[in-house]
Amino acid sequence: MENVRIKVRDAxxxxxxxxxxxNISIDIYDKSVTALIGPSGCGKSTFLRCLNxxxxxxxxxxxxxxxxxxxxxxxRYDVILLRKKVGMVFQKPNPFPMSxxxxxxxxxxxxxxxxxxxxxDIVEKSLREAALWEEVKDRLKSDAIGLSGGQQQRLCIARxxxxxxxxxxxxxxxxxxxxxxxxxxxxxxxxxxxQYTVIIVTHNMQQAGRISDYTAFFLxxxxxxxxxxxxxxxxxxxxxxxxxxxxxxx
Amino acid sequence: MNEIKxxxxxxxxxxxxxxxxxxxSILTIIVLALIVSDILVKGLPHISFxxxxxxxxxxGKAGGIFSVIVSTFYIVVLSVVFAAPIGIAASVYLTxxxxxxxxxxxxxxxxxxxxxxxxxxxxxxxxxFFVVFLGLKYSILSxxxxxxxxxxxxxxxxxxxxxKAVPSSYxxxxxxxxxxxxxxxxxxxxxxxxxxxxxxLILGIGRVVxxxxxxxxxxxxxxxxxxxxxxxxxxxxxxxFTLASEGLSAENTYATAVVLITLVLIINFIANTLIxxxxxxxxx
Amino acid sequence: xxxxxKIVEKILLFCAGIAxxxxxxxxxxxxxxxxxxxxNTGIIGFVLGKDWAPTQGIYGIFPMILGSMYVTLGALMxxxxxxxxxxxxxxxxxxQRLSTIIKPGIELLAGIPSxxxxxxxxxxxxxIIRDLFNNQGFSVLAGxxxxxxxxxxxxxxxxxxxxxxVPKEYxxxxxxxxxxxxxxxxxxxxxxxxxxxxxxxxxxxxxxxxxxxxxxxxxxxSTLIPESILSPVRTLTGxxxxxxxxxxxxxxxxxxxxxxxxxxxxMVLNLLAKLIPNKVGE
Numbered sequence: 001m002e003n004v005r006i007k008v009r010d011a012x013x014x015x016x017x018x019x020x021x022x023n024i025s026i027d028i029y030d031k032s033v034t035a036l037i038g039p040s041g042c043g044k045s046t047f048l049r050c051l052n053x054x055x056x057x058x059x060x061x062x063x064x065x066x067x068x069x070x071x072x073x074x075x076r077y078d079v080i081l082l083r084k085k086v087g088m089v090f091q092k093p094n095p096f097p098m099s100x101x102x103x104x105x106x107x108x109x110x111x112x113x114x115x116x117x118x119x120x121d122i123v124e125k126s127l128r129e130a131a132l133w134e135e136v137k138d139r140l141k142s143d144a145i146g147l148s149g150g151q152q153q154r155l156c157i158a159r160x161x162x163x164x165x166x167x168x169x170x171x172x173x174x175x176x177x178x179x180x181x182x183x184x185x186x187x188x189x190x191x192x193x194x195q196y197t198v199i200i201v202t203h204n205m206q207q208a209g210r211i212s213d214y215t216a217f218f219l220x221x222x223x224x225x226x227x228x229x230x231x232x233x234x235x236x237x238x239x240x241x242x243x244x245x246x247x248x249x250x
Numbered sequence: 251m252n253e254i255k256x257x258x259x260x261x262x263x264x265x266x267x268x269x270x271x272x273x274x275s276i277l278t279i280i281v282l283a284l285i286v287s288d289i290l291v292k293g294l295p296h297i298s299f300x301x302x303x304x305x306x307x308x309x310g311k312a313g314g315i316f317s318v319i320v321s322t323f324y325i326v327v328l329s330v331v332f333a334a335p336i337g338i339a340a341s342v343y344l345t346x347x348x349x350x351x352x353x354x355x356x357x358x359x360x361x362x363x364x365x366x367x368x369x370x371x372x373x374x375x376x377x378x379f380f381v382v383f384l385g386l387k388y389s390i391l392s393x394x395x396x397x398x399x400x401x402x403x404x405x406x407x408x409x410x411x412x413x414k415a416v417p418s419s420y421x422x423x424x425x426x427x428x429x430x431x432x433x434x435x436x437x438x439x440x441x442x443x444x445x446x447x448x449x450x451l452i453l454g455i456g457r458v459v460x461x462x463x464x465x466x467x468x469x470x471x472x473x474x475x476x477x478x479x480x481x482x483x484x485x486x487x488x489x490x491f492t493l494a495s496e497g498l499s500a501e502n503t504y505a506t507a508v509v510l511i512t513l514v515l516i517i518n519f520i521a522n523t524l525i526x527x528x529x530x531x532x533x534x
Numbered sequence: 535x536x537x538x539x540k541i542v543e544k545i546l547l548f549c550a551g552i553a554x555x556x557x558x559x560x561x562x563x564x565x566x567x568x569x570x571x572x573x574n575t576g577i578i579g580f581v582l583g584k585d586w587a588p589t590q591g592i593y594g595i596f597p598m599i600l601g602s603m604y605v606t607l608g609a610l611m612x613x614x615x616x617x618x619x620x621x622x623x624x625x626x627x628x629x630q631r632l633s634t635i636i637k638p639g640i641e642l643l644a645g646i647p648s649x650x651x652x653x654x655x656x657x658x659x660x661x662i663i664r665d666l667f668n669n670q671g672f673s674v675l676a677g678x679x680x681x682x683x684x685x686x687x688x689x690x691x692x693x694x695x696x697x698x699x700v701p702k703e704y705x706x707x708x709x710x711x712x713x714x715x716x717x718x719x720x721x722x723x724x725x726x727x728x729x730x731x732x733x734x735x736x737x738x739x740x741x742x743x744x745x746x747x748x749x750x751x752x753x754x755x756s757t758l759i760p761e762s763i764l765s766p767v768r769t770l771t772g773x774x775x776x777x778x779x780x781x782x783x784x785x786x787x788x789x790x791x792x793x794x795x796x797x798x799x800x801m802v803l804n805l806l807a808k809l810i811p812n813k814v815g816e
Contacts, residue, residue, distance in 0.1 A: 052710065054706070054709070054710060057706070057709070078254075078257055080257045080260065080261075080712050080713070080714055081253060081254070081257055081712065082712075083709065083710055083711065083712035084253070084711070084712035087710065087711070088710040090703070090706070090707070090710075092703065094701075094703035094704065094706065094707045095707075096704055096707065096708070096722055096726075097704070097725075097726055098725075106708070106711065106721070106722075107711040107712065107713075110260075110708075110711065110712065110713045110717055110721070111253065111256055111712065112252065112253075112256040156707070159707075159711065160710070160711065163711055163712060260713075260714045260716070260717060261714060263714075263716060264714045264715060264716035264717075267716050268623075268627055268716065270619065271619045271620070271622055271623040271627065272623060272627075274615070274616045274619035274620045274623065275619070275620045275623045275624065275628065275632070275636055276636075277616060277620075278616070278620055278636065278639060278640060278643060278686055278690070279635065279636060279639045281643070281683055282639050282642055282643050284654075284658075285646065285650070285651070285654045286642075288654060288657075288658060289650065289653070289654070335549075336549045336552055337549075339545065339546050339549035339550070340546070340549040340550035340552065340553065342546055343543070343546035343547055343549065343550040344550055347543050347546060347547070348550070356554055357550050357551060357553065357554055359554075360551075360553040360554030360555075360556070360557050360558075361553040361554075362804065363553075363557045363801070363804060364553045364556055364557050366740055366744075366800055366801075366803075366804045367557070367560060367744075367797070367800065368743070368744025368745070368746065368771060368796060368800060369648075369744065369746060370744070370746040370771045370774050370775055370793070370796075371560065371564065371744075371793055371796060371797055371800075372560075373774075373775075373778070374563075374564060374567075374774065374778070374789070374790055374793045375559075375560045375563055375564060377778075378563045378564070378566075378567050378790070379559065379563050383563070399552075399556045399560075402552070402553055402556070403553065406550075406553070430539060431539065432538075432539050432542055456645055459647070460645070460646070460647030460648070460649075460650075461647070462647070462648065462649050462747050463648075463746040463747055463771075463775060466779075467778055487647050487649050487747075490649045490650075490653065491649045491652070491747055491751075494649070494652065494653050494656060494751060495750070495751060503653070507650060507653055510647060510649075510650065511646070511647075511650055514645050514646060514647060515642070517645070518641060518642055518645045522638060522641060
């Protein structure tokens with residue numbers, strides 16, 4: 001049995017009066033890719049954002065229940081350190097309006113690393129891990145905004161890796177990209193999961209089937225079914241899961 | 251361990267920074283309160299109906315400010331009468347008719363430049379052009395014409411915003427019924443944009459009331475109710491300046507200041523509540 | 535029908551053009567009146583001349599240029615940190631409740647006439663300086679304090695707008711990497727808002743240089759070169775404002791000439807306000 005990296009028990013989230021997440025309980029396993037699938041608006045992204053407390057940015061949000069990352073309750077753990085441990089890549093690539101180098105060095109600098117040589121190493125290592133190094137190694141000082149969409153997203157992945165997280169949260173990371181860039185990033189996942197626990201929200205079921213080890217099916221704020229990916233896709237236990245997988249709704 | 255130390259440092263820095271910024275923000279309110287209360291405290295005791303309705307005597311050392319109020323009223327009304335049609339017309343042109351190109355850019359640059367000209371330059375200009383060159387002499391008219399130019403950018407800017415905010419669906423609906431562009435503008439666009447336009451006019455009035463450098467050298471500083479717009483007149487701000495610099499009467503100085511600041515507060519209040527109540531409510 | 539519309543369009547165009555016409559005529563008339571004095575004294579002599587003695591036909595406005603510069607610089611030193619700080623606070627940190635108190639306050643501050651600022655400066659600030667430093671009280675310092683307050687609304691409003699215009703994805707990205715809110719503001723949001731903030735500073739500068747009445751009432755109006763921030767000083771605007779009341783003939787033209795210099799300063803500043811931010815923002 002693999003290690004449980006993230007443990008959630010009976011988590012509920014309310015946007016004002018709207019009960020967005022209902023009694024979520026799930027164990028996410030270490031060094032694997034877990035896909036969260038389900039129709040739009042069913043809570044996948046909301047749940048994801050609970051794991052690094054990005055929901056704190058939204059006013060009128062109430063959360064209860066137990067959410068533990070690497071043995072630490074997220075609400076009792078310092079949010080800054082939590083976000084260092086739990087990195088996030090957003091749906092729309094959001095590089096800072098700075099050079100490629102500066103984008104990657106930003107995180108380490110924030111966390112206290114000042115030595116230029118260390119930073120240089122981190123930048124290279126992160127870009128290599130994100131499969132972007134060869135493409136940009138000669139123009140590290142150029143503006144990140146000049147990169148293509150797919151490159152920008154890999155830059156954001158590199159930026160997140162640079163702070164040495166344990167968990168990588170990816171919120172529909174390829175939905176804004178073209179098929180070729182999407183493929184590159186999906187290839188990346190195989191390598192990423194060797195080092196990190198990856199949780200990816202996707203509404204592209206083929207993608208979930210291709211790259212994930214475990215899959216959780218969300219519907220109306222609840223987890224209907226959670227199991228190894230092959231089981232979910234070929235022998236789902238719940239009829240609703242089967243309907244969604246076979247495209248009857250969603 | 252290093253990590254936790256770092257975080258603690260960041261948090262401390264953050265708390266200090268936020269506190270400092272809070273202080274700065276509160277400072278602006280404190281300064282406002284200091285100034286307004288100083289004026290009110292020193293001036294309110296000397297306000298009375300007779301002060302408002304009596305004529306100034308002994309160059310303002312005694313008596314009231316009636317003629318000053320009248321002159322201010324005349325100059326405000328006249329300035330708005332001139333500036334409103336021109337400003338609204340200009341904003342209509344800029345939003346409904348103008349096409350991208352050098353002409354548009356020149357007009358925009360001109361309007362911005364006009365907004366940046368210091369009031370004393372308006373004073374010099376008004377003097378050399380209206381008072382001397384056009385022979386209007388020191389008069390309410392000279393003052394109003396100068397102030398018209400001064401408040402034009404404000405009126406154009408706010409009217410433009412108001413007109414742009416009118417949904418294009420209104421225009422399309424009107425045109426689809428067979429109305430001409432002009433009819434659409436007059437009957438639909440401008441009435442809808444009216445709250446915003448009015449706000450701009452009121453802000454313009456506020457500027458006129460508060461203006462002194464441009465007014466002294468165009469409308470003059472003679473006391474006495476002007477019989478016509480071709481006669482000079484002293485406005486509230488000019489009167490305050492004169493009383494303050496010549497130190498004739500502290501009571502009257504502060505009383506005048508109270509009237510001026512009350513007027514400005516009322517104008518400001520109307521302009522800002524108009525924005526909030528009518529304009530935004532309509533947009534919903 | 536179409537013909538009538540065409541005529542109306544031309545009228546509207548004319549109205550829009552009045553602004554341009556206005557600027558042009560202002561420029562023409564100021565130059566017309568003032569240029570003779572500048573050409574007589576020579577540009578260098580006028581701008582760098584240290585003596586202003588109209589009764590003897592000597593017109594040098596260097597002390598006034600310095601006066602305007604010192605007072606403006608002082609105003610910026612006060613107004614910029616407080617203004618940008620307040621803008622950041624309102625845009626990023628302040629609660630709804632606090633905002634509803636502070637925002638109208640700033641609008642009011644912007645609407646207070648300059649003579650009121652002058653009156654306050656004259657009757658409160660100047661005596662305080664007089665007591666603290668044992669001098670006249672009318673000084674560069676007094677001018678800087680009052681002007682600093684007067685330019686706050688300009689700097690706050692424009693900076694605040696620029697900060698609010700920064701895409702919130704930048705801030706989110708920074709927070710997701712484990713930065714504090716303050717770090718996100720300082721390292722990502724403010725740099726992204728840089729060009730707008732610089733614009734606000736330049737516009738604040740223009741406002742300070744152009745202020746007349748408040749300055750006349752509190753700076754002492756000495757025509758000597760100011761030696762320290764406690765020295766009395768006369769600004770370009772003050773020069774015009776004080777003497778216009780009784781100047782005639784060549785003296786009056788010299789005041790227009792002062793106006794030319796002021797006008798040129800302001801036009802250059804406005805141009806900078808448009809050009810610099812675009813370059814810096816790249």
